[in-house]
Amino acid sequence: MVPGYILFFYSSLALHIVSATDTAAVLLKDPETIVSENGHFKVGFFSPSNLKNRYLGIWYDNVSVMDFVWVANRNNPLSDSSGVLILSEDGNLQVLNGRKDVIWSSNVSQPVANTSRTAKLSDSGNFCLLELSMDLTSSSNGTVIWQSFDHPTDSILPSMKLRMSSSNMRQRLQSWKSPSDPSYGRFSLGTDSLTHSQIFIWDGDRPHWRSGPWNGNIFLGLLYTGVPNDYANTHMQQNGEGEVDMVYTGISKLAFSHYAFSYDGTINEIWWDQSKRAWETVYRAPDDNCDFYNKCGAFATCNSLESPICQCLRGFKPKNSQEWNSGNWSGGCVRRTSLKCGTTGSQREGFFVVRRVKPPDLAEWLAGLSQTDCRTQCLENCSCLAYAYDVGAGCMYWSRYLIDIQELPSDGVDLYIRLPESELGGNHKSKVVITGVILGIGSIAIILCLFWWCKTRRKEREVRRNSRKTMMLENHHRGDGRSQCRVxxxxxxxxxxxxxxxNNFHESNKLGKGGFGQVYKGRMKDGQEIAVKRLSDNSGQGLQEFTNEVVVISRLQHRNLVRLLGFCAEGGEKMLVYEYMPNKSLDVFLFDPVKRKLLDWGKRFNIIEGICRGLIYLHRDSRLRIIHRDLKASNILLDEDLNPKISDFGMARIFMDNQDQHETRRVVGTYGYMSPEYAMEGHFSEKSDVFSFGVLVLEILTGCRNSTFWIEEQSLTLLGYMWKLWTENNVASIVDPAISNPIFRNDIERCIQVGLLCVQEYVKDRPSVATVLSMLVSEIVDLPYPKQPGFSKRLTAWDTSSSGSQIQQNSSASSITITYLSGR
Structure with a gap:
């Protein structure tokens, strides 16, 4: 291991100092490393996980989970371990391969004159090329002529200045292409202005996230909480050279705190928790749906605490109502009443204030104005659509669009939107007269109405309750056989x-049969292929599931959810019309000894990841928060490219934002996929779906169906047997031979571990579905050790067909309908 400061003055070992007449000097060879004096950082050659390519980089030396904070040859990797780092004859740092080709260079053009050069890895993680004086009496440590801090890759370390010049504002940080590929990825980080700076993340050429403008003290679009001494100080400063520096001081109380710009386009402030032996996140952006740039389109606000999250500003309406109501808000809003600048005629204009928002993008500034002057200037300028005032940022106004407005629970600015008087509530003098009349009449009206309201309130409640009970039946059984049901x-x-x-629901068009009816293939007159789910007449629960599925899935749109095209409710017929999936469902492939060979490892991992992303949408990202409750292989449909789509929302339930768990007296589901707390106690939550997902993962990896798996001498379920093999370090013996390849062994075992974490018996032990995805794509490297699964042993051998049959269990507490329950 080479010391941190490479400096040998005028000796026979003077290999790390070069002058104009010296030959190249080798600083380190792969796998040698250089460690900083404080032992915190290390520079050397490394290979990302699952790759053989080698890169010169810097990482933390005292942590068990590697975090690379700088990479030299990120777009030009070494193919083997022959790499060397040298000080070249012209005084540059260079990486050479085994053929002596230059893979990377510091590219310093300044010649080596009567000086010598050396390299040093500082205690702050900065790798420097220093110019040394030839004067032996000098006490100087040398002049920095090149440093890694000036050439960042995807990390910001404390004391680093992220410099942004007019020629290089948008790409000061560049994300990795993937968790294991350091080459340039989709996302870059920088600023859009050197005068009123705000931090931007771009996805290619498109804005992805922004911080809001810097006001000299804070970024106006971010939330600031906590005591300053406990939190990082991140600020922008002019450096006097026509450039702007973003400076990060780190968090003194947290070990190795720094910013890491992830391949997925998020900037994360992280620190090392030695007790957990893991990186913990202090701050992350974007962090929710409203953080994404212009989520709601022009002239609309986004509030992640509201449902729906997007609302048109006062005086505006959706540009396209159909798209807006379906959850596609990108079109934004337009004015209800056009502005007619000034006070001509009867049309006057004023301002409506929206409190505590991230200032819209595309702001313009008026220097040296007070808040009153800012308002006056905006009102006198016919092109001014809105203004905002901040003591630090000054007068901001907007003349083009109001985009990327986010409502904040605190901080932010007050935004004053220009509106015609008709949208503000009319003439102020008229309002005084009207208010007096209303108060007089209203007092009398309130007294007269109060008694009537109290008398009829109970009756109205009873009517509404009875109406809800009969509404569905009335919708489906009108006298003329037609339904008035409207969704x-x-x-x-x-x-x-x-x-x-x-073809009149011909048997030849039947695709399959579920618990509540049959599914047929069809072709509409325009040639579109469809799948028609026809609920059976004798289904005791069909009406409720039908209505539930129509209401729930009609509001969901995601590439990993099946798309509902329409419905039919006439007389006794209840049908759902879906997009047609040519490859039917996952179980058709997975549990067929021939077809399962078509699912190689890549396709299976894509299916696992797709299901997981669909669940994240249901649990976190959709307009509604949905618990599916019946996730299983037969409810995962496959399109022509074998991409997964979650289907069958008949048992799904909507959760409120502040709701973590719900209890039901009617437990419905499918044997082998239900979580213990749901099957035994009727409690369900997001973690119930996580349990079902874990079962699915293990079935996909083994090709075995959990409900029919049987180890006779031990009475183990698939979950129990898989956990037994895991503890014996022998899971390879049960992996489906179709994917059992040593090349994929680490990835498969990782997925097995994730699956076992999902099916742990106790709810609190199971990860959230968002954490599951991070585990699957290796964002979380060190996975916890799984505990014993629920239902790991089969105590009874009941019938294991579909979920149509039920077993009634009575107790003093409640009567719960249970579908094929088997405990461990």
């Missing part, structure tokens, strides 16, 4: 059209 944004199709499309 916004979803077409109601005619029975005769679906009968024609399916």
């Amino acid at each position: 916004e944004e979803l077409p109601q199709l005619r029975y005769e059209n679906l009968a024609v499309a399916t």
Whole structure:
């Protein structure tokens, strides 16, 4: 191991100092490393996980989970371990391969004159090329002529100045391409201005996230909480050279705190928790849906605490109501009433204030104005759409669009939106008169109405309660056989059209049979292929599941969720019309000894990841917070490219934002996929879906169905047997031979570990689905050791067919309907 400061003055070992007449000097050879004097940082050659390519980089030396903070040859890797780092004859740092080709260079153009040069890894993690005086009496440590801090890759360390010049504002940090590929990725970080700086993340050429403008003290679009001494100080400063520096001081109380710019486009402030032996996140952006740039389009605000999260500003309406109501807010909003600048005629204009928001993008500034002058200037300028004032940032106004507005629970600025008087509530004098009249009449009206309201309130509640009970039946059983059921944004199709499309529901068009009916393939008149789910007449629960599925899935849109095209409810017929999936469901492939060979490791991992992303959307990202409750292989449909789509939302339930768990007296589901707390006690939550997902993962990796798996001498389920093999370090013996390849062994075992973490018996032990995804894509490197799964042993041998049959168990507490329950 080479010492941190490489300096040998005029000796026979003077290999690390070069002058104009010296030959190249070798600083280190792969796998040698250089360690900083404080032992915190190390520079050397490394290989990312699962790759053989070698890179010169810097990382923390005292942590068990590698975090690379700088990479030299990120776009030009070494193919083997022959790399060397040298000080070249012209005084540059260079990385050479085994053929002596230059793979990377510091590219310092300043010639080596009557000086010598050396390299040093500082205690701050800065790798420097120093110019030394030839004067032996000099006490100087040398002049920095090149340093890694001036050429960052994807990390910001304490005391680093992220310099942004007019020629290089947008790409000061560049994300990795993937967790194991340091080459340039999609995302870059920088600023859009040197005068009123705000931090931007770009996805290619498109804005992805921004901080809001710097006001000399804070970024106006971020939340600031906590005591300053406990939190990092990140600020922008002019350096007097026509450039701007972003300076990060770190968090003194947290070990190795720094910013890491992830391959997925998030900037994360992280620190090392030695007790957990893991990197912990202090701050992350973007962190929720409203953080993404212009989430709600022009003239709209985003509030992640509201549902829906997007709302048009006062005086505006959706540009496209149909798209807006379906959850596609990108079109934004337009004015209800056009502005007619000034006070001509009867049309006057004023301002409506929206409190505590991130200032919209595309702001313009008026220097030296007070807040009153700012308002006056905006009102006199016919092109001014809105203004905001901040003591540090001054007068901001907008003349083009109001985009990327986010409502904040604290901090932010007050935004004053220019509106015609009709949108502000009319003439102020008129309002005084009207208010007096209303108060007089209102007092009398309130007294007269109060008694009537109290008398009829109970009756109204009873009517509403009875109405809810009978509404669905009335919708489906009108005298003329036609339904008046209406679901916004979803077409109601005619029975005769679906009968024609399916050849009168001919047996040859049957795709399968579920717990509540049969599914048929059809073709509409325009040639579109569809799948028609026809609920059976004798289904005791069909009406409730039908209504639930129409309401829930009509509001969901995600590439990993099946798309509902329409519904039919006429007379006794209840049908759902879906997009047609040519490869049917996952179980058709997975549990067939021939077809499962078509699912190689890449396809299986894509299916696992796709299901996980679909669940994240249901649990966190959709307009509704959905618990599926019946996740299983037969409910995962596969498109023509074998991409997964979650289907069958008949048992799904909507959770409120502040709701973590719900209890039901009617437990419905499928044997082998239900979590213990749901099957035994009727409690379900996001972690119930996580349990089902874990079962699915283990089935995908083994090709075995959990509900029919049986180790006779031990009475173990698939979950129990997999956990037994895991503790014996022998999981390879049960992996499906179709994917059992040594090349994929680490990835497969990682997925098995994630699956076992998902099926742990106790809810608190299971990870969230977002954490599961991070584990799967190796964002979380060190995984916890799984505990014993729920339902690991089979105590009874009940029938294991579909979820249509039920077993009634009575107790003093409640009567719970349980589908194929088997404890461990």
